[in-house]
Amino acid sequence: MRNIIIYIVFILFITILLPLFLVKGCSVDKETPIKDSPQKVAQNKELVKIYNTKTKNTDEMELEEYLKGVLAAEMPAAFHIEALKAQAIAARTYALNRIQRYGQGHPEHITAPLCTGVHCQAYLTLAELKDKHGESWIIEYWPRIVSAVEDTKHMVLTYDGELIEAAYHSTSGGMTEDSENVFATARPYLRSVQSPYEEGAPKLKDSISMPFNDFVKKLNEKYPNTKITKKNITQMIKVADKSDTGRIMKLMIGDKIVEGREFRALFNLNSTNFKVNLIGDTIQIETLGNGHGVGMSQWGANGMAKNGSSHEEILKHYYQGVEIRKYN
Template sequence: MKKLGIYLIFFIVIIIVVPAVLVKTINFVMKEDKLNLTEEKDEESENKEEVKFDGYIKVYDTRTQEVLKMPLEDYVKGVVAAEMPAEFHEEALKAQAVASRTYALERTKKYPAGHPDHPGAPLCTGVHCQAYLSLQELEEAHSSKWVEQYWGKIEDAVDSTKNEVIYYDGELIEPLYHSTSGGMTEDSEDVFAVSYPYLKSVLSPYEEGAPKLKSTSTFTVNEFIDKIKENYPEANITKDNMAEKIKVVERTESGRIKKLMIDGIVIEGSKIRSIFNLNSTNFKITLNLKTNTVEIETTGYGHGVGMSQWGANGMAKQGKNYKEILCHYYQGVEIGTYK
């Protein structure tokens, strides 16, 4: 009987007590594991708080080769003043402010450790990014009278749109802009070989008064031929065969020259623009035998993608507000507050 009692006690310990201890132990371990995960999550949240935008941005000064840290809104004021004529309508200036702010934040998010072309800062003060001038530099470039007349207007345009940015599908866009489209903007893929759904060709009809809406560059025939042969020495082009050797291969939807063929060599329109320092790729080449010159007439000024600044001013004069202007030039976007 004693043996039977011992067996029963042993059986009870194995069946009931041991599993209970195991279950308790396993529960304890699982709780510890969950606690550790929670702590790790808290640490991640703390790290995210550390890199959260604090209202300041870093900008590489191309003039002093120094990295500046400044409030975002102060930077935007300097960009608007440098990039758009202060005489423009206030709604156009507001549109520029929102576009410039969006560009700065998108670049900051994309290059937190600095841009490859200027390590240490995601932005620079040159046209490589956005032109920027400090108040002192603006006074030196214009005059104290200019500052008195226009700086308040620029401040109002920026302050009244504070923290406003442009989103597409919940993400900051790359809000490209240019001076004058010449009547129609470009698809991004036709210029930069990258397709963005918000950078599509749209009409830009209100650009009257733009100083570079139309312009003409004149070269002697020899100058023209020399520039071509400097870049394409194999091209057999002369004054006598020029008319038949130069042909347009492809135009973009807006009418700009995408590809040109010279003596069988296919050349990008952007390359011709670069060779002859043209205002845009919307150009027409004319040989004038009487004067022995080649005239290249261009329409528009800039790459033509995104917002036309002169078009924005024209829309503002037509009664459109800055949000309507932005939503016209950047298709399918929303204007919201940056968080």
């Protein structure tokens, strides 16, 4: 009988009490790996595959080393260190989100989820940076790039526990754009916000000029028989739809509806926030901002940093409702 009682107590300990002790000993906090943690994607010391758009080869490199080349290519290294840190976290999040979505390869480069071109994120090797900027740049600025990446190691942006699509651009022109007005998909964290500290951005305001006949010729090559003349240009080119931030979503050119992004690409404009003016025999197109306008403005981030904002404050301003977390 005594042996039976001892056996029953042993079974109860194994099946009930021991699991309770084990569960009590495990805590979950903001540093717990996020759902579908990217460390599962980037195994082998976080080696990631990168398609090199110049050599057409697919290379493997450590994620954090890749991010140093991205940061140096995407943002001026002379920017405030807090802006550089914000960019490092955004770039890491963008890369890991891309790896999660296209782990077997992106349709545009099927051997890797990421590439070295602006299609993903621009990337330059240390040798390429030296050729581009010179040895003095490497000495003065490369340590700042390394510091920004290493000081934010493993930090990513999440929304509801998921990696966000951390879109960013050069200069917003004062207001960023809602994601659905550019990428067709509404993201709750990619909402239009003010970006007031962009003074000094080289392409905050810009313009291009061309002879009227060249302008019409280019339009007719893309959209035949537009029948635009100097007399009717204001009637033949009209804004059909504009976002609340002033970016042109659709134009009416003659009897054709043209996407603002398509017009921007046709004339290689800095942004879709533009105005077309006829001055004598010349067409002048004025632009405000540089880039698609969604997510973080890099020049705005630098302005916020110079005005005392931390990288956390910058990121939570441009990406609404996000958390900054470690992914492992």
